[in-house]
Amino acid sequence: MMMKMILCAYTQSVFSGRKIEALTKDNIRMMWLSQSYQPSYRTLNRFRVNPLVNTLLWGCFVQTDGK
Template identity: 80%
Template sequence: AYAVNHIVEHIPEESFVGFLRETGCPAYHPRMMMKIILCAYTQSVFSGRKIEGLLKDSVRMMWLAQGYEPSYR
């Protein structure tokens, strides 16, 4: 989890600007979502529902999600 966090934190902020929106419901930050997806992929978890389950069970995933609980929907 530390390695994934370190890698994603060194990506320039300009890379994520295109994903941010001003209208609608506030979305999760793309940087946080990338951390979750990369950590799940390192554990061979590819399903959205299984990733959501990891977010509730794994301390590493909770730490990367910064207290948020994104749904698979």
């Protein structure tokens, strides 16, 4: 769930933990993705800085050139 929320926020050019937290309260898409759970910005940031999650997030945004 947290990964979905972060990826959705990133696609909307929202990168701040506090702004992502605000999206979970205001944005209907984020409410649906989070199943009405509203994690704090600290929880979101702790999740993002985890080395395994950080690597996974980086891999989601790396583009290949098709070679």
